[in-house]
Amino acid sequence: MDWEKLPLYSHIITNTPVSLAKTVVEAKEEEKRMEKRRDEEEGKSHVKRGLWKPEEDMILRSYIETHGEGNWADISRRSGLKRGGKSCRLRWKNYLRPNIKRGGMSPQEQDLIIRMHKLLGNRWSLIAGRLPGRTDNEVKNYWNTHLNKKSNSRKQNAPESVEAAPLADKPVMSTEARRSHGEGEEEGTTWMEETNCFGYDNLVFDPCFALTDFFPLL
DNA sequence: AAGAGTTACAACCGCCTGCGT
DNA sequence: GACGCAGGCGGTTGTAACTCT
Structure with a gap:
């Protein structure tokens, strides 16, 4: 206590x-x-704040590429960046990391976020974990700016929820997108795949997607 | 053209948790 | 068990870009 x-x-x-x-x-x-x-x-506190400049991005990226992630306080000190460790970590995680997908959310992603949010609430990192290339910050921002309103208006206008919509009406991922998400690389099917409870062929059903994601106490 | 209002998203803040000592 | 530190998370704020009047 x-x-x-x-x-x-x-x-x-x-x-x-x-x-x-x-x-x-x-x-x-x-x-x-x-x-x-x-x-x-x-003059000890010269930690820089605000938007990152391209030069800073370059320094951070090249430092991490040579030395690897981890110990962010050390990275901020040794790289010469006048940024806090947390700031470096955030910048790397949300922006500089390879395989970060930028640009607008696809209809599949939007719908998945809505469904996951309904299930999990504001567990952004968990939701983002099911969206390859998307970060928790991005998902959170997207929800707050786009989907929050959308889902509110859906509640008001449509009595039937998203879950009630027929699965056949759901958009299907493009072949290109499937490939980029590693379809065909895994063998066997998971419980989620078999039940296909989200109505998509791919996107969320990676082998790590366990029941414990939803129910951590299990 | 310019100022006000709105939107989108990058970044920060504070809290919590896990781990080492 | 207490403490300090690093990392992770969700909420919030700041600000650039855009739209409207």
């Missing part, structure tokens, strides 16, 4: 006055603020 986060309760058990418990939290926050200010004054 983190008593510092529960000053109102901690004082009951430990006989610590509320004011004192609060002071501990406030003191820590003040300490953090002071430290930040000191860093800024000393």
